[in-house]
Amino acid sequence: MDEKTSRFDLEDRLLDYVANIVRLAESIRRSPAGTHVANQMLRSGTAVLPNHGEAQAAESNADFIHKLSICLKELRETRRWLRLIQRVPLIPKPDIVLPLLAETEELIRIFFSSLKTARKKGTK
Template identity: 45%
Template sequence: MNKQILEDRLIDFAALIINVATNFEKNYAGNHLAGQIIRSGTSPALNYGEAQSAESKKDFIHKMGICLKELRESFVCLKIIEKANLTADLENLTRAKKEANELISIFVSSIKTSKASSDTGKSN
């Protein structure tokens, strides 16, 4: 997958998360988790943009790791939202969980590849 396709998927994911969050129950839990999921769900797109301008391979891996952490947080948050029945929009909630899971897999693989190519340049 090329950089632009991944960036587009992250932007689409962020937009999906925003749309999902706008349909939450209007109560303390709904408001709290709406804010939380919007922060964690939009962060990967923004941090991926930063990763593209990383100052070194180590910096790139670090920023990609932040994306991964935020995606994992989003995935867990989506599961909590589902269990707590905070939204009736189950179609988009399911889409968001599926995309989060796929993006997590992509980032795990990308970070492993980057670390492996970084390690081949080191001497023991």
């Protein structure tokens, strides 16, 4: 798989991820806590898609690293909101969060690895 195909696969994967975040936010019961958590998760969980796009258009390696760092930060925040949604629970069937949590973990690993590689390239 070439770099161009790999990049678009990740973009599609992020689009699916963000769509699932939106669907989950829509399913959270509307209470003061539910609304707050849904809004926070929606903000952090959807931020990864546009920031990944910004990384693809980075003007330098430092800019690329910065944008990927934002993606990683937002994914880590989203993981915490997902765990809270499941723990409270804020949805009728908290187990439906498990696949989204698993995808969040995988995306965290992908972005962490990409950052590690980008940082190595920046020091050469």
